[in-house]
Amino acid sequence: MIAVENLTKRYAGVTAVDNLSFTVKRGEIVGFLGPNGAGKSTTMRILSAFMPATSGKATVAGYDVFTQSEEVRRRIGYMPENNPLYLEMRVSEYLNYRAALKGVPSSKRKARTDEVLERCGLKDVGRRIVGQLSKGYRQRVGLADSLVHDPDLLILDEPTIGLDPNQIRQVRQLIKDLGKRHTILLSTHILPEVEMTCSRVMIINKGKVVASDTPENLTKLIEGGGTVRAEIRGDRATIERELGALPGVKNVTIEAGNDGFVCATVFAPPRNDVRVHIYEKAAANKWTLRELSRVRQTLEDVFVSITRVEAPASKQEEEK
């Protein structure tokens, strides 16, 4: 659906996107992550044919975004950052106008507008003026606009920014539903959102892709993927020594609890499950084991570890 090859964009003196290459297949929901200024919005603007790249090639649905930009624009629904809307128009009026502009024939316009109003939960506010709507509703109007011409590809630049948790949940659900019929490329800072909605995550930093995989695989990637937490009653020093001697264990940290239990965090490499060893060790030493769980690495940890220092990220690529 999207093929990007060696895309570079330079603004006066600043390289926003640096030799970026990636592909998005039809039907995927791809989360585009990266710190502020990593080049996410720039890439999305190039893909939506708002501005061309300095060099490189990008195609959407087989059409070149520079030379066949109108064909590309017909096939994408783009929701820019901050979701700009004409605030003085009524919701249904705005969607009808956008449908006309995007070439929906007048015979189908009413049906299309009604459908997106329905799908985005805007039925009750169709007659309201956009400027009087809450942020959550405006966001849905933006989504409805990107959907109104039934595009193959949705490009959503931070669709949940500035929403409250309930609204985020609603929009997330909406995006998930949309993913059944459309290919979606979305950027966001809210990482749990990506974990829950996206089939693939692409992390870019300083204009380059530094990681691209499913959220599960990404969380396995980083160090600490095999970290286990255990709460044990017993002698602190013994526990530390015994657990540290287990095969594959790199490091153990112990915190004393206030009820006689200690909380041990055992660091082991990924794909080396030390939980069984810990249980056996506890049984042999007659420790009371209250909790034994794997510490689930969040995407946030991945994000921080990859984008803050670039070296570990490339090391992990080699390991992979």
Add this chain to the structure above:
Amino acid sequence: MSKLCTLWQREIAAYFLSPIAYLVMVSFLVLNGVGFWMLVMAFDGRTNDVSVMQIFFGSFFYWIGMLMAVPVITMRLFAEEKRLGTIETLMTAPVSDVVVVWSKFLGAATFFALLWMPTLSYSWLLNQFAAAPTPIDWGPVVMAYIGTMLVGFFYVSLGLMASSLTQNQIIAAIIGFVLIAIMFFLGFMINIGPAWLQSFFGYIGSIDHVRDFSRGQLDLRRVILYISATVFVLFCTQKIVESRKWR
């Protein structure tokens, strides 16, 4: 073509959805109404060899209206879209830059024409309520309106270009006003500089053109001058809008 129509409708709707349209319309009517009334009072009870309407086109109030109204009409066209960011949703819709520029121009030009609609009643009023009604010579009146539209549309295109240069509406209005004022005041410069420059200013200064139109002269050279100047300015505007692609 249908997209041009869609955008044009949206531009006109945008005027009437904001208070600016009503403010401009009322101010413009008050200004022209006062001007017209003062002319009628000045002419009252005297015999003249020129008609009130002929003086009206080219009067002080007429030009103040032209010079002030047009930048206010055009200032929001691109500047507002840029400030709101809607320029992105607009330009990523499957429409070409040419269509966007022309639809904005046509929208503003339509609104400009609407501003003048109420003044059509002036000739009728004169005829109806003058003590000794003289039959109106419709030729010069029609020509005066044609001239006003030609000059006005050219000014609208200048204002549109000014708006495409910035995302601040006030700055757009000021640039627009300056460009329009230059075109207007060139008409006063016919006594300055070398002869060729004087005649050049004479050709392009707006003030004489409107006066001649209101006398009923249809000078094709001037019609062509204004149409081609308008098209040229719109072409420049289109290039400015496109410049986001190569800046």
